[in-house]
Amino acid sequence: MSTPDKLINFAKRPKIAVHKFSSCDGCQLALINDAVSLLELATMVDIVHFAEAGPLDEFAEVDLAIIEGSVNTHHDVHRIEMVRAKAKYVLSVGACALTGGIQALRNFTDEKELRHWQHDVYPEETEVIIEGDLATAKPISAYVKVDFELPGCPINTGQILRAIRQILFGVEPEKNVDPVCTTCKHAGVTCVMVAKNEPCLGPVVADGCDAICPKLGRGCYGCYGPAKYANMDAMIAKLKEMGLSDEQIKHKFHHINSQAITFHGVVARTISQ
Known part of the structure; x- marks a missing residue:
């Protein structure tokens, strides 16, 4: 991620597209849920593609393409390559786009086990795994260059609007580097690990x-x-001290952001010790 090096031409209204891949739509709804803010944004830019909100022109040339969701099929790969080719900047938003999301849990198993789960949940005639599916669910950055990333599950309206404004004006979107614990301390929130002996990932999230x-x-x-x-x-040592087994600790991190390198790689290394 770096500061925008290609200035956006404000002689014409910047064009924005919002694209959905495999996701729950929650990050797109962060834009739609605040109608006033969305209308305000529409006075600054032309939203040329946003299926959730109306306009459709999937492969139009745009200044900024906002991507929600992970890549799960061969068709997804083709689409994201086309989107990247038509966009000056690409902004990935939400856990699915950044780390594969909840659907990336399939990466820890095989097709046989997935089909077993499928028959436990869906009617027998339902085929969840279809021809064209990839073996794994991966983030957008696994297939194309991503200029900026905005984490969250989901992101919130304030985040996405600030990020769009910052990119349009040549500034890298701000990142949250502090852990959740910082907010708890500032707000006077009682630590659930101390008061209730409840596992909490706040120190590392x-x-x-x-x-x-x-x-x-x-x-x-x-x-x-x-x-x-x-x-x-230190986090894993604390969870073990609280009585969690290695398997329980693994499941704590193999969740929404299971493919984040810090969670996926470090946890595997530490738990195996």
Whole structure:
């Protein structure tokens, strides 16, 4: 990620496209849910493609392409390559686009086991795994260059609007580098690990949600991915001290951001010791 090096031409209104890949649409809804802000944004730019909101022109040339969702099929690969070729900048938003999201849990198993789960959940005639599926679910950056990333599950309206404005004016979108614990301390929130002996990933997860779970008396489970200075060894040691087994600890990190390198690689190394 770096500061924009290609200035956007404001002689004409910048063009923006919002694209969905495999996801729940939650990050797109962060834009739609605040209608006033979306209308304000529409006075600054031309939104040429946003299927969730109306306009359709998937492969139009744009200044900024905003991508939600992970890549799961061969068709997805073709689409993201076309989107990248038509966009001056690409902004990936949300856990699915950044780390594969919840659907990347399939990366830890094989097709036989997935089909077993499928028949436990869906009617027998339903085929979840179809021809054209890739063996794994991967983030957008696994296939094309991504200029900027915005973590979260989902992101919130303030985040996405600030990021768009910053990119349009040649500034790299701000990043949350502090852990969730920082917000808890500033807000006077009682630590759930201390008071309730409840596992909480707040010490190693990036803030961005305003510590919503600890404020409700429950442990953080990692929506915003790893914090910049996460001490994974200390976190895992603490979870073991609280009585969690290696398998339980692994599941704590193999969740929304399971493919984040800090969670996926470090946890595998540490737990195997």
